[in-house]
Amino acid sequence: MRSSLSCDHCRKAKIKCVNEGTAPCQKCLKLGNSGCELSRPQARSAKKIAARAQRATPELTPRADHVSTVASTPDVTRQDPIRPPRPSPSLSRRTLSSWGQEPVDEHLARLPIGVVLKALNIFTAKFPELRILQPSAFVKEYQAGRSRESKVLLATILAITRKQSSICSGEWLHRLRSSDCYASYAWSVLSNLILLPPNVQVVQALLILTLYEWGVREFHKAWMHCGMAIRIMQSLHSSRISPHALDISQNNDLDELAVVVETRTYWACFIMDCTINSGTYNPRMLPMPEMQELKVPRPPNFFDFAFGSDGASLSQNFTANHSDPSGNLDLAQSFETIVLGFDIYAQAMAFVFNNGRCAPGMCAPENCPWVPGSLWSNCRNRLEEWRRSQHHRLHYPRHSVAVHMTLGHGESFIYLNMLYYLSTIMLHREYFPFLPTAESTPQGPIHPPLLEAEAPPGWWEDSAKELYGAAEQITCLLQEASECGIPLMTPFSGFCAFTACFLNLYIFRFPKMNLGRSPRAEELMNWGLEYLEEFQNAWELAGGWIKTIQNSSLLYKSATEDSRRFQGRSRADFETLHQSIHEYRIVDRSELHLQQIRRADRNSSRDNENDERLGREQAQVPMGMNPAGNPAFLDPFPNWWSMLQEVEFAEISSMMN
Structure with missing residues (x-):
């Protein structure tokens, strides 16, 4: 870099x-x-x-x-x-050969467990959307045999952790190699593992590599990696629930930790699909109806993921409209809340990328944003219901980043609020003029296609307050995070x-x-x-x-x-x-x-x-x-x-x- x-x-x-x-x-x-x-x-x-x-x-x-x-x-x-510029695939392969595949294997095998745990802690804290690594299970697997799967997963963790070196410090970072080195090694090993019987660590490595490739603008590779992760996870899940397994060699005897790790990893596939496809014209590969049809259990909460589940919570299926009307969802359910938030965000982005108000029929009176039952109104209602389902202590700016930072959940708190405010922006911005005049006041579209109905009094003033207020809150969130x-x-x-x-x-x-x-x-x-x-x-x-x-x-x-x-x-x-x-x-x-x-x-x-x-x-x-x-x-x-x-x-x- x-x-x-x-x-x-x-x-x-x-x-x-x-x-x-x-x-x-x-x-x-x-x-x-x-x-x-x-x-x-x-x-x-x-x-x-x-x-x-x-x-x-x-x-x-x-x-x-x-x-x-x-x-x-x-x-x-x-x-x-x-x-x-970002190295080409051929350059990446030359970089890999200069290090040698064996030396990277040996380097990963020799890393002290303290360095591994520090990298794991940074990754888990800084990427709430990919909190899929259970420390006990990961360390146990890594120390047991240092299999190819565990080493390639570690390589992807280190690749993305090295990208955080500008905000992290410590002598232990000197033991690490470059992000490109780890990413190239990971892909060279994964290319052989993806066609073997499904393995959750391979899925996790592909998901982390997806995020890494997206950040370095290798968009096609990220899209392909995400698709591979989803297909392998679908195959793995099918082998768990099928009454007649197609592969009798597949081990279905899982302990409590393995079950919650697989469940959360499946939902991480869903989140990554939302993020990399909602900002493009590509259709989502893993929509919520498919997750429901396959009866994927609810994402395990903070405690179940840390200590294992007794099975009762995992027997509950997750629905897109799942919410707690009492507003008692707290940070113990933060991953589940983030899952639903990304689904709503993806719906808002799909509205924008399908041409928003300019799409055929979207300016008709029945489709105006203030009309109940319109596409915009339905998405906005889902967003507000999701917000109300959360405990008020999770709402920013009512409660500060500093408070949640002291509790160890600062990043999750920031993500929940960024999802809310970003979705708010995407919905409201679509109806405001791209190029107003210096004297313009809040109003709807001023150029064709125009809305075919009159907005209720005060609608545009309230919409403007929410739109620009959301932008202010996102900036303040990130600013407070840096200060903390x-x-x-x-x-x-x-x-x-x-x-x-x-x-x-x-x-x-x-x-x-x-x-x-x-x-x-x-x-x-x-x-x-x-x-x-x-x-x-x-x-x-x-x-x-x-x-x-x-x-x-x-x-x-x-x-x-x-x-x-x-x-x-x-x-x-x-x-x-x-x-x-x-x-x-x-x-x-x-x-x-x-x-x-x-x-x-x-x-x-x-x-x-x-x-x-x-x-x-x-x-x-x-x-x-x-x-x-x-x-x-x-x-x-x-x-x-x-x-x-x-x-x-x-x-x-x-x-x-």
């Missing part, structure tokens, strides 16, 4: 320092350099760079009013090539941060769309950008999100400064940019974003001043905040960044002083 940390050897050699946030880097490791020490480069502060840029172009100096860091902080984003020392850096938390950051940008530029009820919008937007910058040090997934925020900022800033430039334009004119704000699986579409912005600019139809204006605006955005990460127009050297991947860019900055 490329980070801002670099060692003296790589800095002097002017080559990229590939490391996982701790010494030694890969270069020193290969050279046997025991004196590798990582440090951050000396660089000018954001304020100095911004001030220098303003002095150089006095005619573009902003007015005396406060300027957001979305247009003034140079280090919020960087062009992707500053970070090395339990920062979340998972692909899902990153998507939540991106979604909230976009809405905070939107309401910062168009404050009347929430009737002035979002005074902290700019502050929260800037914090969200800082979070995504830090997130990018762990997961490559953040690159596309950051550029989408930048390009949206350019559009909204231009629209508010001169309303005539985009007068009458709708989201149809910015189709690619609008699509990007919904994507969990995001790619960099900056060129298309900027092409559509230029095309929609009415000034460009009269003269060529738009080209010069966009050029000046991008020059006004310091280095780190270039909306495209490269010039918006045809560049005689379009690929010059790729030629400098070996250069330490902080040194270039210092040389130009």
